[in-house]
Amino acid sequence: xxxxxxxxxxxxxxxxxxxxxxxxxxxxxxxxxxxxxxxxxxxxxxxxxxxxxxxxxxxxxxxxxxxxxxxxxxxxxxxxxxxxxxxxxxxxxxxxxxxxxxxxxxxxxxxxxxxxxxxxxxxxxxxxxxxxxxxxxxxxxxxxxxxxxxxxxxxxxxxxxxxxxxxxxxxxxxxxxxxxxxxxxxxxxxxxxxxxxxxxxxxxxxxxxxxxxxxxxxxxxxxxxxxxxxxxxxxxxxxxxxxxxxxxxxxxxxxxxxxxx
Numbered sequence: 627x628x629x630x631x632x633x634x635x636x637x638x639x640x641x642x643x644x645x646x647x648x649x650x651x652x653x654x655x656x657x658x659x660x661x662x663x664x665x666x667x668x669x670x671x672x673x674x675x676x677x678x679x680x681x682x683x684x685x686x687x688x689x690x691x692x693x694x695x696x697x698x699x700x701x702x703x704x705x706x707x708x709x710x711x712x713x714x715x716x717x718x719x720x721x722x723x724x725x726x727x728x729x730x731x732x733x734x735x736x737x738x739x740x741x742x743x744x745x746x747x748x749x750x751x752x753x754x755x756x757x758x759x760x761x762x763x764x765x766x767x768x769x770x771x772x773x774x775x776x777x778x779x780x781x782x783x784x785x786x787x788x789x790x791x792x793x794x795x796x797x798x799x800x801x802x803x804x805x806x807x808x809x810x811x812x813x814x815x816x817x818x819x820x821x822x823x824x825x826x827x828x829x830x831x832x833x834x835x836x837x838x839x840x841x842x843x844x845x846x847x848x849x850x851x852x853x854x855x856x857x858x859x860x861x862x863x864x865x866x867x868x869x870x871x872x873x874x875x876x877x878x879x880x881x882x883x884x885x886x887x
Contacts, residue, residue: 658859659705659852660688661696663712663845664765664798665736665772665817668824669878670710673871677862684858692798694769700725700850707853708863710845712736712799713771717848728849733866734880736843738775739821742813743806743830750833751780754813755788762792763805763814771843772799776815778840806830818879845880 662670667690674686689696693711700709700720710733711717717730740747740754747753754762765773773795780786794811796802803820805811807829821832847866853859865871872882 656683656858657685657687658856658862659707660686660710661699661704661706661708662688662690662710663693663696663771664690664800665712665819665845666690666710667800667820669819669875669880672874672877673866676870676874677865681858681861684862686862690798690800692765692770692773694771695797698769705852706850707856707859708847708849710847711771712843712845713774714844714846717846720848720850725851726848727851727854728863730846730848731863731867732844732846732883734845734875734882736772736845737818737837737879737881738772738779738815738835738840738843739818739832740813740835741803741806741816741821741826741830741832743826744809745812747813747831747833751783751785751815751835754780754792755785759812760792761794761805761811762789763794763796763802763811763816765799765802765816766795766797770796770798772815772817773802775840775843779815779835782839822877822879 670688674688678684678686693713693716696709697716697719700706709717709720714730714732720726721730740751753759764776767773767777777786780789794805796805799817800820802814803816803826806814815835818834820826847863849859849863876882
């Protein structure tokens with residue numbers, strides 16, 4: 627970098643700024659850019675809010691969507707620092723591609739539920755075959771782990787062939803939940819973390835689907851190459867494993883690493 631000496635009334639300010647940069651009093655890494663699975667929309671937002679109370683100078687931007695779409699964006703050089711996936715396989719693939727600076731770290735195990743705001747779901751997934759239900763919402767299993775697990779569960783209960791004509795697919799699990807709340811579907815299979823969220827927990831009811839009916843929703847995060855040298859990113863990643871952050875995840879129904887499912 628070429629430094630030019632400036633004379634006149636601005637020279638003192640230039641010297642001051644250079645001095646602050648050299649002593650580290652101006653931080654160049656205080657923005658954290660996160661891409662996260664849609665099931666984390668409320669849980670991670672609360673984790674971020676709590677973190678910023680003791681780190682008010684850190685700016686944290688979070689984009690929510692399907693894990694598969696986020697994976698594709700990262701492969702196409704999207705400017706994210708941390709990737710919170712609903713399926714550990716995506717962070718592992720990024721590591722294998724050389725796009726990360728950390729190992730994938732398991733932060734939670736998700737659960738799926740049958741949810742509705744208009745019908746009784748207490749009898750479980752079998753109700754989806756009834757004639758009164760014409761539309762069933764799930765996330766798109768092609769790129770959304772929660773949609774994939776919903777599909778696996780329907781096949782496990784031998785309901786998939788009957789329910790398939792009724793399925794409407796959300797871009798992610800959050801949109802699938804939105805289809806139900808807006809009346810575009812009578813019921814659906816969504817994330818427990820969304821069913822327990824402030825926007826849904828008072829509006830409907832859920833049936834917890836047996837986790838033996840599908841592959842585990844092992845959710846992991848990874849620090850991406852874009853975060854090289856950004857200490858704020860590493861500090862936030864460490865916070866996710868602390869008791870306050872884990873308690874928030876537990877509040878939203880996540881099973882935590884090291885705990886019995």
